[in-house]
Amino acid sequence: MKKVLSFLLSCTMLVCMATVLTGCGGSDDGDVHVFYYNYSDTYISSVRSALGKQLSDAGVKYQDYDANGNQTTQTEQVQTAITKGAKALVVNIVNTGSDDAAQGIVDMAKKENIPLIFFNREVSDKIVKGYDKCAFVGTDAAEAGHLQGEMIGEYLLANYDSFDLNKDGSISYIMFKGEEGNNEAIYRTQYAVEDANKKLVAAGKPALTFYDASNNDKYLVDQQGKWSAQAANEYMTTALASYSDSNNNMIELVICNNDGMAEGAITALNSVGYNTSGDKVIPVFGVDATDAAKDLIKKNKMAGTIKQDAEGMAKAIALLAQNALDDKDLMDGTDSYNKDKKVNKIRIAYGKYLGE
Incomplete structure (x- = not known):
């Protein structure tokens, strides 16, 4: 016992x-x-x-x-x-x-x-x-896209000529969607561009142009559905091999549907001398307002994000x-x-x- x-x-x-x-x-x-x-x-x-x-x-x-x-x-x-x-x-x-x-x-x-x-x-x-x-x-899935589009349009118009790197009169962009079939990704992809264009056109500027004319989707998607920094970094690194200062067709704007992908894109930009501590800057926008994104914005490596509470x-x-x-x-x-x-x-x- x-x-x-x-x-x-x-x-x-x-x-x-x-x-x-x-x-x-x-x-x-x-x-x-x-x-x-x-x-x-x-x-x-x-x-x-x-x-x-x-x-x-x-x-x-x-x-x-x-x-x-x-x-x-x-x-x-x-x-x-x-x-x-x-x-x-x-x-x-x-x-x-x-x-x-x-x-x-x-x-x-x-x-x-x-x-x-x-x-x-x-x-x-x-x-x-x-x-x-x-x-x-x-959240309201469309709201983030609308806010991001407004923010991008306002940001570009504040100093448009400095962002038009090849001086062709328009801004070329790359878009990282995140995941197919996800409402947040769908609406952010659509409205970030549409609403930015509304701001630009209303101010007498041309609409944004996707950097790769052969891409009919006008976005790049994480094939693993993870919205990952790694996927964005790999896409951005590949794009920068062809779209560059030397080819006079540098990507002039980066739009990401979350801050993780923005981080990956910024790392790729850093590797070619952009968004470091110097004057060469490509505006990068994300969504979530993560601590990492806030720090990148503070260091002038990232332009802005949409806070998801x-x-x-x-x-x-x-x-x-x-x-x-x-x-x-x-x-x-x-x-x-x-x-x-x-x-x-x-x-x-x-x-x-x-x-x-």
């Missing part, structure tokens, strides 16, 4: 030690299970950090999962969490090109009556409306998660947020960032 009691005591001590070492975020039996499409995404990393703090400060046990860009992995992770007894699911969906993946997760949550919160990577209104315990926290998004997600745990309506206490009128969707506002 003494041996049994001693064994049980040892087990209890090990469990306690594990709890101290792992904290809320490492708990295998967390009440809130959070599924990220990819930990390596810079913006998502910021959301993860902010959300972890919000949940920990509220005393909520949670567990994070990294799908590493694989929808099958994420779907299996959700099923595992449900089996563990998850009380709330928070999902940054991997596949956004169709409703199939999101619908599969909704079906699993609905079957077990578990509240489900999608965030950042938008799911359709139909998906959210299909389950009364489902909501979405994100990671802390604001995390705060809204945490509120909905707490509502789920308290068995309240998911949207309880959200009147101060910008919400869609006909569906449970909260929109976190973007903002222009040109430095502090």
Whole structure:
């Protein structure tokens, strides 16, 4: 009997030690299970950090999962969490090109009556409306593109001639899209150029021209769907081998749909003497206002970015998660947020960032 009691005591001590070492975020039996499409995404990393703090400060046990860009992995992770007894699911969906993946997760949550919160990577209104315990926290996908386009147009017009390097009267640009089938990437690609052109044309300047006339898409996309600095760096390095000062056709503007790709493009520009500490500068624009991007702007290596509020998004997600745990309506206490009128969707506002 003494041996049994001693064994049980040892087990209890090990469990306690594990709890101290792992904290809320490492708990295998967390009440809130959070599924990220990819930990390596810079913006998502910021959301993860902010959300972890919000949940920990509220005393909520949670567990994070990294799908590493694989929808099958994420779907299996959700099923595992449900089996563990998850009380709330928070999902940054991997596949956004169709409703199939999101619908599969909704079906699993609905079957077990578990509240489900999608965030950042938008799911359709139909998906959210299909389950009364489902909501979405994100942004207005088009807003970032509109703001970036306005910012680019205003920036170029402030000193147009200095950006027209080959003095042909127009500005040539390169565009890094990020991911095919993603609404944020689609709208940013479209409106960043369209709205910049509106500003330019209204001021009597020609519209922007894509640097490569043979590219009918007028963008370059990360084939891995990761919006990565590496992909942008490789594309930019290749482009600069043909489009350069020596050929009198230097790319004169870089537009990136996130700050990670902007970093990669800037590294490539640095390698040919641009955007260092000298006077040779190509304006580079991104989206997210990451700390790295803010530092690049401060150093005059990057022109501007669009702030995507990671802390604001995390705060809204945490509120909905707490509502789920308290068995309240998911949207309880959200009147101060910008919400869609006909569906449970909260929109976190973007903002222009040109430095502090």
